[in-house]
Amino acid sequence: xxxxxxxxxxxxxxxxxxxxxxxxxGLDLDIARGEFVSIxxxxxxxxxxxxxxxxxxxxxxxxxxxxxxxxxxxxxxNIAFVFQQDGLFPWRNVLxxxxxxxxLQRKDMNEARRTASSFLNLVGLRGxxxxxxxxxSGGMKQRVNMAxxxxxxxxxxLMDEPFAALDAQTREIMQAELTxxxxxxxxxxxxxxxxxxxxxxxxxxxxxxxxxxxxxxEEVTIDLPRPRExxxxxxxxxxxxxxxxxxxxxxxxxxxxxxxxxxxxxxAKR
Amino acid sequence: xxTSIWRGLLSFGVGAIIWEATARYLDNKxxxxxxxxxxxxxxxxxxxxxLAADASVSFIEFIGGFGLAxxxxxxAGIAMSASKRIREFxxxxxxxxxxxxxxxxxxxxxxxxxxxxxxxxxxxxxxxVFPILINTVAGLTTTDRVLLEVVRSFGATxxxxxxxxxxxxxxxxxxxxxxxxxxxxxxxVVVAELFGARAGLGFLIFRSAQVFDTAGLWVSVFxxxxxxxxxxxxxxWVEKRMAPxxxxxxxxx
Numbered sequence: 001x002x003x004x005x006x007x008x009x010x011x012x013x014x015x016x017x018x019x020x021x022x023x024x025x026g027l028d029l030d031i032a033r034g035e036f037v038s039i040x041x042x043x044x045x046x047x048x049x050x051x052x053x054x055x056x057x058x059x060x061x062x063x064x065x066x067x068x069x070x071x072x073x074x075x076x077x078n079i080a081f082v083f084q085q086d087g088l089f090p091w092r093n094v095l096x097x098x099x100x101x102x103x104l105q106r107k108d109m110n111e112a113r114r115t116a117s118s119f120l121n122l123v124g125l126r127g128x129x130x131x132x133x134x135x136x137s138g139g140m141k142q143r144v145n146m147a148x149x150x151x152x153x154x155x156x157x158l159m160d161e162p163f164a165a166l167d168a169q170t171r172e173i174m175q176a177e178l179t180x181x182x183x184x185x186x187x188x189x190x191x192x193x194x195x196x197x198x199x200x201x202x203x204x205x206x207x208x209x210x211x212x213x214x215x216x217x218e219e220v221t222i223d224l225p226r227p228r229e230x231x232x233x234x235x236x237x238x239x240x241x242x243x244x245x246x247x248x249x250x251x252x253x254x255x256x257x258x259x260x261x262x263x264x265x266x267x268a269k270r
Numbered sequence: 271x272x273t274s275i276w277r278g279l280l281s282f283g284v285g286a287i288i289w290e291a292t293a294r295y296l297d298n299k300x301x302x303x304x305x306x307x308x309x310x311x312x313x314x315x316x317x318x319x320x321l322a323a324d325a326s327v328s329f330i331e332f333i334g335g336f337g338l339a340x341x342x343x344x345x346a347g348i349a350m351s352a353s354k355r356i357r358e359f360x361x362x363x364x365x366x367x368x369x370x371x372x373x374x375x376x377x378x379x380x381x382x383x384x385x386x387x388x389x390x391x392x393x394x395x396x397x398x399v400f401p402i403l404i405n406t407v408a409g410l411t412t413t414d415r416v417l418l419e420v421v422r423s424f425g426a427t428x429x430x431x432x433x434x435x436x437x438x439x440x441x442x443x444x445x446x447x448x449x450x451x452x453x454x455x456x457x458x459v460v461v462a463e464l465f466g467a468r469a470g471l472g473f474l475i476f477r478s479a480q481v482f483d484t485a486g487l488w489v490s491v492f493x494x495x496x497x498x499x500x501x502x503x504x505x506x507w508v509e510k511r512m513a514p515x516x517x518x519x520x521x522x523x
Contacts, residue, residue, distance in 0.1 A: 091515075
């Protein structure tokens, strides 16, 4: 399969309280066109930083990000971000929220509204165009959020724990919906999550990151048949994948908790 | 009509009955006069044209002072929100003047600017400008970080971020500032005229008191109260129309 997105030697350090903190180190990744890849890891493994680097929201300290062979240096129309918080504009109705991408890129608005309508339809929000965000449930807001990213016309969607704030049942439904939307649109998706079962259910490939600095610890190809239904979560192979990834991640989670405890104690001592 | 309006009317009705009963019981025409007498005085004053003349003077002062406060408050707010340096330089002054009862400067303005419109507008401006300024700055500098990140991820320019995110997010704050300022400006009108004037609703209160015309005094107070309530309610309505999401929790109760 053709490579859509690639990183070479990607690294990022931040300055915090005068100390340099290395968030990511030496990431070499190739994401194929139309592939669904999830990233899991303990808190502080640089998952979100990774997505922000790919989007061009922040600049890498070292290494490169390329999309279709060209360097990504600033946010653009080809890569769209789906944030954990829905990030909808409360003063705009659903349709006006959905067209913000083309609007900012000064595209033809009539066409943008048509595209937005069809994507709202795809995410199951037909008839909600004139509603305002405060009238929607959490799950519906995340659907708008997805429709907005799709309407921006990007080939690559970066999703940063988009279902984390939803209740367990809604989350399951949204997972099933996302696989359907992914199948129907053929987008390349990079998905960050804390939920291992979510990663296994959605992905072709799961990348396990180590704790700070974030590096690639393990890469697990999910060889489960598609299309996938939620009942797949009860299959023994599914449980095996979840188990395997959990074991890979467990040590990292312990390390992450240790680092957090140390940091809290250091603050308490000051 | 919603029940809330009926309850409001009922509340006013009960208030009027208590007023009337107290006025008749006390029988002190210098302090509390029956509502009927106030209404009669109102009709009398309206017919003679005195009331319209006084009201229009106050109205011009109010529009001048409040209008100026809105323009300067929003303008300066935008300037202060644009740069942290400008903000930090002016912040102590704004905080100090906002907390100071600027009304106390009334006599000073009278000395400097005379008893015409100038001194009134200056005092009203000074009482009204700070809530507008402070709310404009707060609205423009507390934009939801997620929203800013969203437009940045879609490649928004600085101008786009300003006009499509920061400004609309600040608008409800600015209107809330105007609402607070309206009430303060009305106090400014009355106080400015008490310090020295030839006409106006505040001056009418002063003049009525001097000739023991309690009914005339109440006419002026009632007009000011109605104007105050009407303008505050109007701005509340605008705020609700423009930012319904901010009222969600209150209405759910």
